[in-house]
Amino acid sequence: MTLDSPEKYRDCTTFTGYKPCYPGVDCSEQCRDPRPFGMRILVVSLDAMGAVLMTTAQLEGLRRAYPESTVFWVTRPAAMPLLQGNPFLHRVLPWTDEQRMVLQQMEFDLVLNADKSVGACAFVNTLRAREVRGFRLNTAGQIIPANPEAEYSYRLGLDDELKFRRNTRTGQDILAEAWKLPYARAEYVLVLSPEEGTFCREKRREWGLEEADLVVGFNTGCSDLFPNKKMTVAQHLELIRRLARRPGVRVLLLGGREDTERNARIADMAMAEGIEVVNTPTTEGLRRGICYENLADVVITGDTLGMHIAIGLRKHVLAWFGLSCQAEIDLYERGKKFYREDLECSPCWKRECPHNLECISGIDLDAIEQAVWTYLETRTIVSSSAGVDS
Helix, strand or coil: CCCCCCCCCCCCCCCCCCCCCCCCCCCCCCCCCCCCCCEEEEEECCCCHHHHHHHHHHHHHHHHHCCCEEEEEEECHHHHHHHCCCCCCCEEEECCHHHHHHHHHCEECEEEECCCCHHHHHHHHCCEECCEECEEECCCCCEEECCHHHHHHHHHCCCHHHHHHHCCCCHHHHHHHHCCCCCCCCCCCCCCCHHHHHHHHHHHHHCCCCCCCEEEEEECCCCCCCCCCCCCHHHHHHHHHHHHCCCCEEEEEECCHHHHHHHHHHHHHHHHCCCCCEECCCCCCHHHHHHHHHCCCEEEEECCHHHHHHHHCCCEEEEEECCCCHHHCCCCCCEEEEECCCCCCCCCCCCCCCCCCHHHHCCCHHHHHHHHHHHHHHHHHHHHHHHHHC
16 A cells, blocks of 8 residues: 555554564555554653653543543653553653654644643644643743643642642542543552562562561652652651561662662661661662562652652552642552641742741651551451451
């Protein structure tokens, strides 16, 4: 078949036009295994990596709404590992000049933009799309809702009283409405490969975690963009002291490259007191960091990428909130959120605090400790019951 017009295309997701889909097969004449595109959908989610991972919770609803579809996703290169192996996605494209140019030549039935950023919205305006949902740019260079259903999400960015005080809806609920998708509280989609599963099992054996009654992971840091999303070193050390006193409890330090020095300091201070901790590597890349977090049963964390990874791995999450909005986070009944209801200045989403970081200094370490023991007791009862039943 000769494609005599740029507007014609082979309706097969594996056909590229530069090589056969199968070795030795002439794809120019007949398709051996046609895989139609169906509804062609592009997801635009570029910004905070935690938000990218949270956005994956929309994919199940997207599949229900459009069962015959092909979903592309464009994101920043640093976030691409979060989408690795995602069964709902046909292709994940990096946010680069070359790939933006490719996407601008394609045609989509539906573009879903999650980001209220000038760059993402301007890009959406350049696409050949039959319908855009979420956000786009107007002729004055201002971000606007692309459809009426995105109005509530849009208002959250403009009205601090609504965002900080009145809103009780999760980010997933709000985005589903903006994208006109069915909302059924679907989970994040974060997939470990078979090789990564083997790696996790080997590390559990190597570090003696299989014999532990409970493995507690401390996600100690955060990005440099909002440096006050983390506890102090002293707070981490105090919690580690309390938890490590109990036989059968093992402690992991978790984090990214930016947390290397901080975690080494915490580990050295703990070990100087005779407390054994496992300081997991922080410089082996995002996918390995996900594997190390997967070793924990409970993750203690601020509102960071590490928290979203723990939610995606379906861990028991104990998360504290200061400058960010706890109502927008769904732990799916696997954990507990800690925040100061008595602080008028919290949440604030400020990069620098004018109030002596009261939201951090006032974190209730007693409540977090008790939440760990409550989870351990509950899990022990469930395990015992399962043993009796079997």
